[in-house]
Amino acid sequence: xxxxxxxxxxxxxxxxxxxxxxxxxxxxxxxxxxxxxxxxxxxxxxxxxxxxxxxxxxxxxxxxxxxxxxxxxxxxxxxxxxxxxxxxxxxxxxxxxxxxxxxxxxxxxxxxxxxxxxxxxxxxxxxxxxxxxxxxxxxxxxxxxxxxxxxxxxxxxxxxxxxxxxxxxxxxxxxxxxxxxxxxxxxxxxxxxxxxxxxxxxxx
Amino acid sequence: xxxxxxxxxxxxxxxxxxxxxxxxxxxxxxxxxxxxxxxxxxxxxxxxxxxxxxxxxxxxxxxxxxxxxxxxxxxxxxxxxxxxxxxxxxxxxxxxxxxxxxxxxxxxxxxxxxxxxxxxxxxxxxxxxxxxxxxxxxxxxxxxxxxxxxxxxxxxxxxxxxxxxxxxxxxxxxxxxxxxxxxxxxxxxxxxxxxxxxxxxxxx
DNA sequence: TCACAACATGCGCGTCACGCATATAGTGCG
DNA sequence: CGCACTATATGCGTGACGCGCATGTTGTGA
Numbered sequence: 001x002x003x004x005x006x007x008x009x010x011x012x013x014x015x016x017x018x019x020x021x022x023x024x025x026x027x028x029x030x031x032x033x034x035x036x037x038x039x040x041x042x043x044x045x046x047x048x049x050x051x052x053x054x055x056x057x058x059x060x061x062x063x064x065x066x067x068x069x070x071x072x073x074x075x076x077x078x079x080x081x082x083x084x085x086x087x088x089x090x091x092x093x094x095x096x097x098x099x100x101x102x103x104x105x106x107x108x109x110x111x112x113x114x115x116x117x118x119x120x121x122x123x124x125x126x127x128x129x130x131x132x133x134x135x136x137x138x139x140x141x142x143x144x145x146x147x148x149x150x151x152x153x154x155x156x157x158x159x160x161x162x163x164x165x166x167x168x169x170x171x172x173x174x175x176x177x178x179x180x181x182x183x184x185x186x187x188x189x190x191x192x193x194x195x196x197x198x199x200x201x202x203x204x
Numbered sequence: 205x206x207x208x209x210x211x212x213x214x215x216x217x218x219x220x221x222x223x224x225x226x227x228x229x230x231x232x233x234x235x236x237x238x239x240x241x242x243x244x245x246x247x248x249x250x251x252x253x254x255x256x257x258x259x260x261x262x263x264x265x266x267x268x269x270x271x272x273x274x275x276x277x278x279x280x281x282x283x284x285x286x287x288x289x290x291x292x293x294x295x296x297x298x299x300x301x302x303x304x305x306x307x308x309x310x311x312x313x314x315x316x317x318x319x320x321x322x323x324x325x326x327x328x329x330x331x332x333x334x335x336x337x338x339x340x341x342x343x344x345x346x347x348x349x350x351x352x353x354x355x356x357x358x359x360x361x362x363x364x365x366x367x368x369x370x371x372x373x374x375x376x377x378x379x380x381x382x383x384x385x386x387x388x389x390x391x392x393x394x395x396x397x398x399x400x401x402x403x404x405x406x407x408x
Numbered sequence: 409t410c411a412c413a414a415c416a417t418g419c420g421c422g423t424c425a426c427g428c429a430t431a432t433a434g435t436g437c438g
Numbered sequence: 439c440g441c442a443c444t445a446t447a448t449g450c451g452t453g454a455c456g457c458g459c460a461t462g463t464t465g466t467g468a
Contacts, residue, residue: 007465007466008464008465008466009413009414009415009464009465009466012415012464012465013414013415016415016416040454040455041454041455041456042454050416050417051416051417051418052417052455053416053417053418053419053457054415054416054417056455056456056457057415057416057417060456060457061455061456062455063327122331122334123267123326123327123328123330123331124327126327126330126331126334127326127327127330130326130330133367152371152372152375152388152391152392152395153395155371155374155375156367156368156371156372156392156395156396157395157396159364159367159368159370159371160363160364160367160368160395160396162367163337163360163363163364163366163367164360164363164364166363167356167359167360167363168356168360170359171356171359184356187356188356188360191356191357191360191361191364192360192361192364192396211434211435212433212434212435213433213434213435213444213445213446216433216434216446217445217446220446220447244423244424245423245424245425246423254447254448255447255448255449256424256448257426257447257448257449257450258446258447258448260424260425260426261446261447261448264425264426265424265425266424
C-alpha cells in the first residue's frame, strides 16, 4: 500500500535501506552472536550492493543496521492498536494488536535470537523494542481518554507492554521451548495489561 | 560496609572506576546533551587522573562510563526488594523498595537528565535501567514462590517495574514538574504492580 | 528539454577500541 | 622483613569506524 504512494526516490531509498539492513542481519547471523566483530562495514555494503559511504548515510553503526527490522516492527505497534475496534476493552485490544503484529508472519527466529543474545547488540535491541512505547502510549491514551502528556498511565502501560514483548521473545527463544510465540505473548501480556483497571483514575 | 571487606586492590579498582565514571558524567553534563561528541576520551581520562588506556580497561565506550552510575543503581534493585519484610504484599514491597532505592539520596537531576535526554546515550541508558530486571525478577520469584526460569510472571513484572521507573524519571525531568520523585514513582508503579493479583496463577 | 534537487560515491581526517609488551604496586609466604 | 608472584597502570601500534566535504549521477517538475 505504501509502495505505490511513494515516488521513485522514496522507493529506491527504502529499497536500499532494506537491502543494507537485510545484508547486515544476514551476515551477522552467519557469524553468530560471538563473531559480530568480524562483520565489517565493507562486507555489509558490498553484500547490499552499495558503497561503504552510502551504508553510513543510512545507518551510523552496524548495530543500528542489524536491529533496524526490529525497530521498524516496533514502530507499527501504535497503528496496530489503533486499528482495533474502539469498543474492545483495552486489555483485549492490546493483546490482540500485539499478537497480530508479531505473528502475521511468524518472526524470524534466527534474527530475533541474534539481536537478543548478542551483548554488543543489547543497547540497540533495547532501543528497537522501546521505539514501540511512544506510539503505543499515544494509542492507549486515545483509547482510554487520558492525556499522554499529563497522566502516567499510558506511558507506563506502554513500557510494560514493550517489556512483556521483550520477555516473551526471550522465553520463546529459550532452549527447549515448544510453545508458539502467540501463546507466550498472550501469557506475558496477561501479566501487565489486565492489572490496570480502566475505571481506576490515575490523575491527581 | 563493603569498603572494609575489600582488599587494597579491589578498593583502588573501585575508586578509579568511580573516578572515571564521575569524570565522564561531569564532563558530559558540562557540554550538555548536544555536545557529547566534544567529550573526548583523553579529557575523561585526564580528569580522572588516569591514562586513556586505563580508561579503556574499565569502560569500552564513553557512553558506558557516563551511564555507569545508573547501571550500579539498577543492580541494587534486587537487594532492595529482598530487604523488605517477607510478609509485606508484593505490590507494597516493590513500591517501598524502589522508592527507598531511588530517593535515599534524591538522584542527581542533571545526571539523570543527561543520560535520559541525550540520543547518543539512549542505548546505554536503556541497558542501565534494564540491568535491574534480572535481580528484580529473581527477588520477585523468591517472594511469590514462582520459578523465574519457568514462569513469565517474575520477569514480566520486573520489566514492567523497570519501565515504570524509567517513565517516572522522564516525567520527573519534564519541564514544569513540581512533584517529588517519590510521589511520581509511587504513581507510576501503581499502574503496574497492583494490577497483578498475587493469587492469580500465571502457569499453564 | 532543461534547470534543480536528492542521492551515491570517493577521499581524507580525527577518534576510538584493543592487543601486546613493559613498568609498577599490592599480596602472601618463608 | 624481604622475596617471588600476581594484578593493575601505562605506552605504543594497528585496524576500523563515523562523518564532513566535494563531485558525479539520477529522479523531478516546469
